[in-house]
Amino acid sequence: CNASLASSDGFLQCLSAAIPEQLLYTQSSPSFTSVLVSSIQNPKFFTPSTVRPLVIITPTDASHVQATVVCGRQNDVRIRVRSGGHDYEGLSYRSKRPEVFAVVDLATLCSVSVDQKAATAWVDSGATIGELYYAISKASNLLAFPAGICPTTGVGGHFSGGGLGMLLRKYGAAIDNVLDATLVDAKGRLLDKQTMETDVFWAIRGGGGQSFGIVLSWKVKLVPVPPRVTMFSIPKSVNEGAINILTKWQEVAPALPEDLFIMAIIKKQVAKFQSMYLGTCDALLLLMGTRFPELGLNQTHCKEMTWIQSVPYIYLGNTATVEDILNRTTSMNSFSKATSDYVRQAIPKDTWVQIFTWLAKPEAGIMIMDPYGGKMSSFPESATPFPHRAGVLYNIQYMNFWSAATDGSARTKWLKDFYTFMAPYVSQNPREAYVNYRDLDLGENVVVGNVTSYQAGLVWGQKYYKGNFQRLAMAKGEVDPDDYFRNEQSIPPLVASK
Numbered sequence: 001c002n003a004s005l006a007s008s009d010g011f012l013q014c015l016s017a018a019i020p021e022q023l024l025y026t027q028s029s030p031s032f033t034s035v036l037v038s039s040i041q042n043p044k045f046f047t048p049s050t051v052r053p054l055v056i057i058t059p060t061d062a063s064h065v066q067a068t069v070v071c072g073r074q075n076d077v078r079i080r081v082r083s084g085g086h087d088y089e090g091l092s093y094r095s096k097r098p099e100v101f102a103v104v105d106l107a108t109l110c111s112v113s114v115d116q117k118a119a120t121a122w123v124d125s126g127a128t129i130g131e132l133y134y135a136i137s138k139a140s141n142l143l144a145f146p147a148g149i150c151p152t153t154g155v156g157g158h159f160s161g162g163g164l165g166m167l168l169r170k171y172g173a174a175i176d177n178v179l180d181a182t183l184v185d186a187k188g189r190l191l192d193k194q195t196m197e198t199d200v201f202w203a204i205r206g207g208g209g210q211s212f213g214i215v216l217s218w219k220v221k222l223v224p225v226p227p228r229v230t231m232f233s234i235p236k237s238v239n240e241g242a243i244n245i246l247t248k249w250q251e252v253a254p255a256l257p258e259d260l261f262i263m264a265i266i267k268k269q270v271a272k273f274q275s276m277y278l279g280t281c282d283a284l285l286l287l288m289g290t291r292f293p294e295l296g297l298n299q300t301h302c303k304e305m306t307w308i309q310s311v312p313y314i315y316l317g318n319t320a321t322v323e324d325i326l327n328r329t330t331s332m333n334s335f336s337k338a339t340s341d342y343v344r345q346a347i348p349k350d351t352w353v354q355i356f357t358w359l360a361k362p363e364a365g366i367m368i369m370d371p372y373g374g375k376m377s378s379f380p381e382s383a384t385p386f387p388h389r390a391g392v393l394y395n396i397q398y399m400n401f402w403s404a405a406t407d408g409s410a411r412t413k414w415l416k417d418f419y420t421f422m423a424p425y426v427s428q429n430p431r432e433a434y435v436n437y438r439d440l441d442l443g444e445n446v447v448v449g450n451v452t453s454y455q456a457g458l459v460w461g462q463k464y465y466k467g468n469f470q471r472l473a474m475a476k477g478e479v480d481p482d483d484y485f486r487n488e489q490s491i492p493p494l495v496a497s498k
């Protein structure tokens with residue numbers, strides 16, 4: 001019914017009157033496809049049948065974003081907003097259901113301004129986290145920011161959902177370090193922390209992208225790091241004791257001093273323990289000798305480097321340079337599907353034996369596990385919409401990949417079946433999930449009378465937000481009661497009865 005109400009011509013005319021023509025790409029523009037694919041990560045969402053935007057707007061100024069919202073409201077055309085395009089379900093640039101919509105692509109609104117003295121920065125949503133890290137390192141090698149591992153991830157979507165990386169045990173998630181933000185709301189107003197409702201400022205820090213408006217920029221608190229950090233990466237196969245080591249890792253990694261982060265990635269029959277320590281190799285050896293000797297860390301495993309050098313090292317490999325984290329090019333050759341879990345009670349050893357059997361299958365994917373504890377546990381569940389705090393041992397991300405040569409059905413089936421198998425061993429009531437690892441199989445919105453249903457949203461909403469879902473829906477009701485900003489997993493509005 002939205003499609004029939006929408007006035008595409010009226011919308012395009014309204015845009016043309018307010019925004020320079022060279023910033024608008026309609027489907028007939030020669031560059032439409034190249035702009036559309038510029039940040040698509042998953043080729044699964046770029047097929048002939050994908051529902052594509054009517055127009056892509058590439059604003060260079062806040063006023064262009066405000067005008068787009070006003071034009072969209074006037075003509076019943078909805079907007080999706082894209083920062084880095086890394087959404088696992090592609091919701092920033094495609095609609096699962098047929099509808100007329102526009103994409104506001106923030107990629108060119110990407111400035112980063114660091115105040116070294118105050119240890120703060122303003123970063124635009126269209127910047128990548130690699131660009132943020134780079135700008136910080138140019139100002140000081142003793143400052144950093146706690147956010148994700150993949151440098152091309154966009155600030156806008158990433159901060160909207162949480163933002164987790166190797167500094168999370170020491171400094172929490174990205175959202176725990178946000179001081180202010182600017183937002184264009186559903187009325188086209190440009191707001192900041194002072195002018196937006198308190199609950200809206202709370203909601204945009206972890207309540208997921210798209211629901212509350214378009215966040216244009218974020219003021220963040222930078223965090224201190226030592227001049228050198230120590231990295232290691234130790235693979236252990238099942239034959240080398242991976243099962244015993246993982247069983248122990250579950251209890252040790254979330255309880256270690258918060259300067260030490262050891263994640264585990266399991267692929268086939270090998271668990272790789274990848275770590276960052278905010279200190280020297282000598283100090284790390286002492287710590288690991290007493291707390292986790294089973295891993296067998298020795299001097300040869302240690303790689304000391306600056307914090308900024310650790311960014312390409314972890315994600316791009318040991319030959320990558322710091323400048324490589326500025327490269328936004330995407331390859332689009334790997335199709336993928338992911339979902340997530342939270343573990344609150346250590347998984348028994350005999351279950352790990354079974355898990356490795358699942359991972360030995362030819363169609364198997366991988367497990368990526370980040371330990372929590374430390375600073376992550378210090379926030380109450382309601383401090384931000386992101387509720388996975390005290391009591392979480394670690395999160396699991398399940399991922400599977402395939403190439404264009406297959407349709408991926410065997411790979412996605414494996415993921416689904418394995419997720420079902422894991423149910424008894426992970427958090428329950430709700431079975432928690434991380435919104436930045438978005439999975440539409442957890443549930444999709446139902447629109448009733450042109451407004452997203454709160455009841456239907458509870459199915460997926462409680463998994464991502466636990467008890468915070470209701471407050472998010474109330475915040476949505478305050479800032480966007482008409483449910484203008486919506487997608488398949490946006491927060492439904494709850495409007496308080498007067």
Ligand code: FDA
Pocket residue numbers: 041080081082083084085086087088090091092106125147148149150152153154155156157158159160161162163164165208209210211213214215216436437487
């Ligand atoms: P994208 O632009 O696709 O937006 C994601 C969602 O947010 C969409 O719904 C979109 O509409 C909305 N949105 C985007 N910009 C907005 C804005 N300015 N205002 C309001 N809403 C906005 N996560 C993590 O915590 N740690 C990690 O290490 C990684 N690593 C990683 C690697 C790779 C290869 C991928 C593909 C993903 C990750 N992620 C991750 C997950 C990542 O944090 C998540 O996909 C983010 O939402 C991506 O943000 P983008 O801006 O890139 O996505």
